[in-house]
Amino acid sequence: MKGPDVVVVGGGVIGTAVTYYLAKQGADVLLLERAELGGETSSACDGFVILQSKSPGVHLALALASAELYRGLADELDWDIEYRNCGGLIVIEREEELPAMRTFMAKQQAIGLDVRLLLGDEVRRLEPALAPHIVGATYSPQDSQVNPLQVVLGFAQAARRLGARVRQGVPLQTLRRAGARVSAVVAGGEEIPAGAVVLCTGVFTPELLTPLGVELPLRPRRGQLVVTEPAPPLVHHIFLCARYIAAKYHPELLAAAEDEALRLGVGLALEQTGSGGFLIGSTREFVGWDKRTTPLGIREIVRHATRILPALAQLNAIRTFAGLRPYTPDGLPFLGPVPGWENLYIAAGHEGDGIALAPITGRLMAELILTGRTSFPLTDFAVDRFARGKDQGGQLKVTP
Amino acid sequence: MAGAEVTDIAVVGGGPAGLSAALAARQTGAEVVVVDENSAPGGQLRKQIHKFFGSKEHHAGQRGFRIAEELAAACRDRGVELWTDALAYGIFDHTLGIVRRGTAFTLTARAIVLATGASENALAFPGWTLPGVMGAGAAQTFINLHRVLPGRRVLMVGAGNVGLIVSYQLLQAGAEVLGVVEAAPRIGGYAVHAAKIRRAGVPIWTRHTVLRADGRGQLEEVTIAALDENGRPIPGSERAFAVDMLCLAVGLTPLTELAWQAGCRFEYSALLGGHVPLHSEDMETTVPGLFVAGDVAGVEEASTALEEGRLAGLAAAAYAGHGSPALEKEKAAARERLLALRSGPFGSGRRHAYEEIVRGWLRWSGAR
Amino acid sequence: MRIEEHPILGSLPKAQTVWIEVDGKRIPARAGEPIAAALLAAGIRVFRTTHRRGEPRGLFCGVGRCTDCVMTVDGVPNVRTCVTPVRDGMKIETQRGLGRWPEQK
Numbered sequence: 033m034k035g036p037d038v039v040v041v042g043g044g045v046i047g048t049a050v051t052y053y054l055a056k057q058g059a060d061v062l063l064l065e066r067a068e069l070g071g072e073t074s075s076a077c078d079g080f081v082i083l084q085s086k087s088p089g090v091h092l093a094l095a096l097a098s099a100e101l102y103r104g105l106a107d108e109l110d111w112d113i114e115y116r117n118c119g120g121l122i123v124i125e126r127e128e129e130l131p132a133m134r135t136f137m138a139k140q141q142a143i144g145l146d147v148r149l150l151l152g153d154e155v156r157r158l159e160p161a162l163a164p165h166i167v168g169a170t171y172s173p174q175d176s177q178v179n180p181l182q183v184v185l186g187f188a189q190a191a192r193r194l195g196a197r198v199r200q201g202v203p204l205q206t207l208r209r210a211g212a213r214v215s216a217v218v219a220g221g222e223e224i225p226a227g228a229v230v231l232c233t234g235v236f237t238p239e240l241l242t243p244l245g246v247e248l249p250l251r252p253r254r255g256q257l258v259v260t261e262p263a264p265p266l267v268h269h270i271f272l273c274a275r276y277i278a279a280k281y282h283p284e285l286l287a288a289a290e291d292e293a294l295r296l297g298v299g300l301a302l303e304q305t306g307s308g309g310f311l312i313g314s315t316r317e318f319v320g321w322d323k324r325t326t327p328l329g330i331r332e333i334v335r336h337a338t339r340i341l342p343a344l345a346q347l348n349a350i351r352t353f354a355g356l357r358p359y360t361p362d363g364l365p366f367l368g369p370v371p372g373w374e375n376l377y378i379a380a381g382h383e384g385d386g387i388a389l390a391p392i393t394g395r396l397m398a399e400l401i402l403t404g405r406t407s408f409p410l411t412d413f414a415v416d417r418f419a420r421g422k423d424q425g426g427q428l429k430v431t432p
Numbered sequence: 433m434a435g436a437e438v439t440d441i442a443v444v445g446g447g448p449a450g451l452s453a454a455l456a457a458r459q460t461g462a463e464v465v466v467v468d469e470n471s472a473p474g475g476q477l478r479k480q481i482h483k484f485f486g487s488k489e490h491h492a493g494q495r496g497f498r499i500a501e502e503l504a505a506a507c508r509d510r511g512v513e514l515w516t517d518a519l520a521y522g523i524f525d526h527t528l529g530i531v532r533r534g535t536a537f538t539l540t541a542r543a544i545v546l547a548t549g550a551s552e553n554a555l556a557f558p559g560w561t562l563p564g565v566m567g568a569g570a571a572q573t574f575i576n577l578h579r580v581l582p583g584r585r586v587l588m589v590g591a592g593n594v595g596l597i598v599s600y601q602l603l604q605a606g607a608e609v610l611g612v613v614e615a616a617p618r619i620g621g622y623a624v625h626a627a628k629i630r631r632a633g634v635p636i637w638t639r640h641t642v643l644r645a646d647g648r649g650q651l652e653e654v655t656i657a658a659l660d661e662n663g664r665p666i667p668g669s670e671r672a673f674a675v676d677m678l679c680l681a682v683g684l685t686p687l688t689e690l691a692w693q694a695g696c697r698f699e700y701s702a703l704l705g706g707h708v709p710l711h712s713e714d715m716e717t718t719v720p721g722l723f724v725a726g727d728v729a730g731v732e733e734a735s736t737a738l739e740e741g742r743l744a745g746l747a748a749a750a751y752a753g754h755g756s757p758a759l760e761k762e763k764a765a766a767r768e769r770l771l772a773l774r775s776g777p778f779g780s781g782r783r784h785a786y787e788e789i790v791r792g793w794l795r796w797s798g799a800r
Numbered sequence: 801m802r803i804e805e806h807p808i809l810g811s812l813p814k815a816q817t818v819w820i821e822v823d824g825k826r827i828p829a830r831a832g833e834p835i836a837a838a839l840l841a842a843g844i845r846v847f848r849t850t851h852r853r854g855e856p857r858g859l860f861c862g863v864g865r866c867t868d869c870v871m872t873v874d875g876v877p878n879v880r881t882c883v884t885p886v887r888d889g890m891k892i893e894t895q896r897g898l899g900r901w902p903e904q905k
Binding site for chain 3: 551554566570573575584650
């Protein structure tokens with residue numbers, strides 16, 4: 033019995049993207065989702081396609097390529113993913129943060145990102161709702177937003193149209209091995225022969241790999257978010273704050289902080305969605321598999337957001353939720369084959385960048401699996417990069 | 433964390449179940465805080481102006497709003513803390529997240545009683561969103577509590593107790609009630625309530641439904657129709673009424689958000705109004721130290737809510753370390769009285785539904 | 801319409817009159833009552849229109865749960881009029897869609 037060319041495991045934004053791009057290249061693809069499409073991290077996050085937050089280097093280069101794919105994606109998928117090229121701001125609250133942001137920005141400009149520094153009234157002209165104490169902001173017109181769940185559904189729907197099969201409620205049980213190859217996957221009580229297998233299983237990837245003797249330094253990191261009632265337009269861009277950048281790349285500095293908000297890794301990530309509601313994040317916490325929100329987390333998110341945009345204090349928060357982001361020590365995802373295996377691949381570990389990086393991840397994985405070559409070098413994303421003794425992604429300096 | 437309050441027993445909801453739970457718990461010596469989002473305690477009792485049935489323990493012969501006043505006064509006298517204008521927005525283990533007058537803080541308790549009540553169901557038909565179409569409970573709140581008639585010519589949908597009682601109270605408030613529309617073949621509420629409005633000349637049309645509501649900018653006309661055996665409107669039976677108010681009395685659903693967030697296990701019970709948290713015969717949910725009482729534990733009557741509240745309050749106090757042989761006796765007496773409330777032709781169905789919930793809890797407890 | 805006399809509740813108790821402004825028109829209210837009560841007493845039943853279709857909405861649940869009765873009060877959109885008490889001099893506007901922020905006036 034001949035099985036599909038590729039079995040994709042995991043129906044989040046990465047799995048559906050990989051499925052779509054494989055199907056687009058003509059492959060026979062089967063997507064297995066253990067519960068529902070987008071039911072975990074991909075539906076518990078914001079919808080940022082933001083470039084400014086990416087570490088200047090291969091990370092940003094990858095995000096730029098992904099942003100390019102997003103431009104035409106709604107038409108390509110024939111699905112309203114609520115894409116809006118709104119532009120983004122990284123708000124700077126303190127003078128002391130300026131030098132670091134200038135350096136960060138200069139490196140990003142060198143890689144080709146259109147980003148500039150707006151000071152004082154310049155930024156308040158762009159967003160009059162910003163608090164008076166805001167020193168400035170870095171601004172990039174290239175930043176955009178989407179509705180993450182619509183991206184997941186759009187990829188899945190388009191993949192189906194191209195002949196891919198999408199099965200929900202089917203958990204992966206085991207991988208059958210024949211020499212250095214996966215011969216079949218056992219899922220939902222069924223043995224399915226597979227030409228290749230890609231694990232797009234986000235935070236759950238390590239538990240699938242441990243039985244194979246592969247250890248992946250990928251951990252769940254909780255992010256809490258607050259949702260407000262719909263409101264008239266108040267802001268026109270997506271927002272991060274400079275502290276968000278610090279929380280993302282230097283968690284060790286924050287863990288020891290006196291301030292509760294800092295210890296929780298609270299950095300502003302704010303957008304006003306198409307419906308008018310605000311989505312406000314977020315914390316960055318290592319608390320295992322606990323997906324609950326906390327009163328402290330909620331309070332600090334709200335406090336931080338209302339300090340930057342005081343008008344938010346007039347709105348009712350109507351919902352809170354938390355998601356687990358697949359954290360890796362260098363902030364880069366794992367994209368590539370599992371060492372020692374010929375046809376087993378991983379695309380996981382995007383932390384908070386899964387939405388932004390999904391299209392390029394899907395495309396590159398399809399290239400890799402079907403041709404063995406990629407249009408963008410994946411060396412820095414190698415699955416065994418930590419085993420080889422490299423650990424600080426911030427120092428990577430590969431450009432395509 | 434700044435603004436972190438602590439107590440023995442926290443009760444969410446200051447209606448009959450919540451106040452009753454608070455009093456019972458307080459009587460054991462426990463420190464008790466009641467958190468209620470409204471400006472005054474009493475819950476939906478505050479708008480009940482009819483006399484209650486039943487026994488002395490359940491304030492028979494008294495009007496609802498008087499019972500609310502008495503319970504609130506007893507709470508104050510005995511040192512229960514009543515926090516009004518206080519919204520419990522979330523539950524995190526044994527900690528409640530609260531917003532009161534613009535300030536957010538937490539309240540941590542050894543045991544928590546959820547007495548959050550129920551909300552009115554809606555009924556969708558063309559035009560149901562027009563101003564003038566509203567819940568029967570909304571109409572009741574406005575006529576009896578705020579002393580304002582939201583309309584003058586009224587049709588009521590639903591001939592359960594709420595529909596019948598509110599129809600009568602609309603008459604008392606000076607409105608013209610054109611009739612009561614009921615989809616079921618029989619009147620659901622007590623015969624004594626139905627007789628009262630019939631005596632006042634208000635027809636009750638069973639096997640009838642609302643087809644649509646019309647009006648330019650607000651409600652002006654409602655069209656009803658008779659239903660056949662299969663529940664389908666009979667063509668040619670349509671009748672239109674010029675009204676400015678249409679009240680919906682089509683049941684209540686338990687307000688279970690906090691119980692869901694706390695991780696309680698649930699079971700569906702159509703008779704009890706929807707998904708109901710599994711609970712023991714002492715009203716403890718599947719989350720240790722978290723109790724439920726009143727409509728959140730299954731929609732019943734105010735008398736049942738009072739008794740469930742008492743039981744939950746006592747059990748919560750025992751959980752918090754204030755147990756005693758006397759308390760166990762009182763719990764047993766409360767359970768007896770609940771059994772009595774759930775007997776007779778109207779009670780036995782609810783008794784079976786309630787027992788189903790307790791059996792679910794026992795299955796969960798046994799499997800643990 | 802105010803219920804001045806009631807067979808069970810008796811005469812309407814005396815209350816202090818406060819004045820509120822609804823879409824520029826001054827109407828009287830009883831101190832402490834919810835905004836919606838004052839509006840209904842004055843015969844005002846349409847409180848807002850919806851965001852997408854511009855449909856009228858008014859009182860529905862009366863206990864602060866459904867948010868159908870929200871209006872813009874003193875420049876703040878989405879205020880639940882059925883549970884928010886009146887204050888003398890309060891400015892109330894019929895809310896169009898999501899309303900608007902004071903800065904945009």
